[in-house]
Amino acid sequence: QVKLVESGGKLVQTGGSLRLSCAASGRTFSTNARGWFRQAPGKERDFVAAISWGGSTYYADSVKGRFTISRDNAKNTVYLQMNSLKPEDTAVYYCAADPAVRNLYGNRSANYWGQGTQVTVSS
16 A cells, blocks of 8 residues: 655745645555646646656646646655646645556546645635
């Protein structure tokens, strides 16, 4: 099993920045690909960003140029740096992990999920 624990979510103002972290523990050899999804109230969970073990990155169009995903493989941790935040970025952000990065950005699916961290952007 793999456990994913997110941190870093909070209330920020429009235009502000925030960095989310997601630490993995357990059978982390099965989590080569890592990613972030988000779910706003009343909406489906959406793909945000993904990163492969080798560092290839993928982004949703809505966050390109504003968000950056990165990882520290030695710490089994992935980060999401969010800049120029907008009220429409308000959501619960979920960390995800899967053996294949294409499952994250292509199929919008994952074998493992964190419990989520709330990000609220005030206008």
